Structure formats: C-alpha cells, structure tokens
Amino acid sequence: MVKAPHGFVELVVSGRVVVPEAELEERFSRSSGPGGQGVNTADSRVELTFDLAASSSIPEPMRARMLQRLDGRLVDGRITVSASEHRTQLANRRAARDRLTEILREAATPPPAPRRPTRPTRGSKERRLQAKRSRSEVKRGRGRFTE
Template sequence: MPDDLPVTRTLVIPGSELSERFSRSSGPGGQGVNTADSRVELVWDVAGSALPDHVRRRVLDQLAGRLVDGVITVAASEHRTQLANRRAARERLATLVRRAAGPPPAKRRPTKPTRGSQRRRLDAKKRRGEVKRGRSGDWS
C-alpha cells in the first residue's frame, strides 16, 4: 500500500486512496526488458476522495478532461526501475493536483485601449488598404 502523498503543506492524499498497477515498459532495459514490470500507473478516485468539498469540486472541475468516471490515472515509464517510475508518477500526480486545487487566477479588469494605440491601429489599417489599392492598377 502506498504512503500518503503530500500535495501542499495542508493538502495530503491518503495512501489508502491510491492504487498502483505495474506493467512492462517500452524503451531501454537490455536483457531485463522482457521481465521487468517497470511501468507504473498511479490511480486515484478524485470523486470518492476524502478531500474537503470545495477542494474536491475545484479539482474535479479543473481536471475534468483527464478524468474517467471521477478517476485520474497517471503513468510513468521513462525510468528503467520500478521505484524511480513510482516516484515520477507520484510527483506527476502531486503537481497536477497542486495546480488544480489552487485558487483560480484573479479576474482581468477590463481596460480601454489608449488613444495612441487606437491611432496606431487605424494608421496601420490605412497603410494596408493603400498597399491593396496599389495592387488593383491596370497591368495590361
């Protein structure tokens, strides 16, 4: 059973909610490539998690595109050893959840374009129109 996964100082995913699957990884490995189950899939049921309600809702909303029935799966197979891939998968999941659980960015305050920027835009449009008008001459 995996250990607890710290995401932030205050947010920890209990190890009992994580499950790991191991399978054969593609890539380097030499003679051991056909026997070592070094690829790791880390599975976490976000919807059934013991996270606080507001955090769970935020994570579900932010990761909606990656979830399958409320469950997120993170795979790691870039290392040759199972232990290194386990660490990579756990770190990848922690990073995903950390980004998803964070507060949303501040709303953008609408601003009006400056008079100078409006003038530059219109001048550029006029120059472009003149270039196009210059192309329509009779070239017979």
C-alpha cells in the same frame, strides 16, 4: 512528498492538502524500451490511480474545482498516471507520484482574479493619434512626383 510511518510516501498537494497512501492504487506491468534482458521479466511500468471523486482528503470546494478542471482526464472520477521512462520500478513509482502531484497541484490552484476593465488615458490616445498622423505623412510622401 512526506514520508509516511510505514515507509511509503504521501502526496503533498498544498500546505493543507495531503493525499494519504491508502487513497492511491498502483499497478505494475512490463515496460517497453531499454532494459536489456531484464525488460522481459521485470514489471517496471507503474500506473498510479487516484479516485478524486471519492477522496476524503480533499476539501469539497477544492475537489469540485479539481473535478471540473480535470474533466477530460478523469474516468469515473479517477485519474491515472503512468510512468515507464526509467529502468527500475522504484524510479518509475517516484516519477508517477511526482507527475500526479503536479497535476493535482495545477488543478487545485484558485482561478485568477477577474480583470477589471480600464479605459485608455488621454495621453495614450493623443500618442496613438499623433503616430497615425506621422505615418500618414510618410505614406503621402511616397506618391508620384508631378513636375
């Protein structure tokens, strides 16, 4: 995360991709769970939304890949992450941003190189056949004795 001049934090997805604060939308609501008397008054739950489909900070080929990979999580091209595990709003904001950064980073990684098919070596074929022969001998030795 990079500290922006106005005090908020930008999301660093990769070395070239930084999501500015202006493209993030936060909503706050009351959180369930621990918090004592303050749980009924403080809006500590955070919903962080990012419009991936309309983002200008992500290059087009990467955005297309991210949209495809996150298809099940997106609603109208927007991804939403919520955090309510901490008592304070600030800690939940950090947790939501960390989670969103991780999701975007994972979706942005390029696909692995395609596997090149290989053939078994002669030695590996011979070892396999020898193991089959020796296993067969073991099993044949378990037969009934006929004296």
